[in-house]
Amino acid sequence: MKKLAGQYGPENLILVYGLNQPFALKVMAQTFKEGDPSFAGPLAGVALGLLSYHILELKEQIPPAVWAEEMAMSELELEETALAAILAVMREARA
Numbered sequence: 856m857k858k859l860a861g862q863y864g865p866e867n868l869i870l871v872y873g874l875n876q877p878f879a880l881k882v883m884a885q886t887f888k889e890g891d892p893s894f895a896g897p898l899a900g901v902a903l904g905l906l907s908y909h910i911l912e913l914k915e916q917i918p919p920a921v922w923a924e925e926m927a928m929s930e931l932e933l934e935e936t937a938l939a940a941i942l943a944v945m946r947e948a949r950a
Contacts (some may be wrong), residue, residue: 856887858905865904873910875933877940880909884948909945911938 859868870887882892884907886894891898911930914922933941 856905857898857901860905865906869904870907871903871910871913872945873929874906875937875941877944879935880907880941881948883907884945888924888948893929897906907945907948909941912942912945 856868856870867887870884872880872883885892885906886896886898887903887907890900890902894900908928911933914930916925917926
């Protein structure tokens with residue numbers, strides 16, 4: 856991602872996650888926006904400025920037939936509170 860951000864610019868890239876664990880999403884989104892918070896990886900101190908989204912936030916951008924085939928079951932498996940937590944983490948990460 857570091858190479859891609861340098862090549863295309865962070866304003867031309869987004870990250871899309873399908874992971875349903877809020878804490879992991881928060882860490883990954885923070886890493887690609889502000890740099891590795893643990894200062895242990897290759898993005899330690901490297902703020903790429905990339906925006907992150909969860910696939911569930913992009914439902915309206917995906918053709919309904921594709922969504923039904925690829926994501927409908929995953930969406931149904933999420934409890935409302937888990938979905939709310941995921942969406943809140945992603946909104947906070949982009950703020």
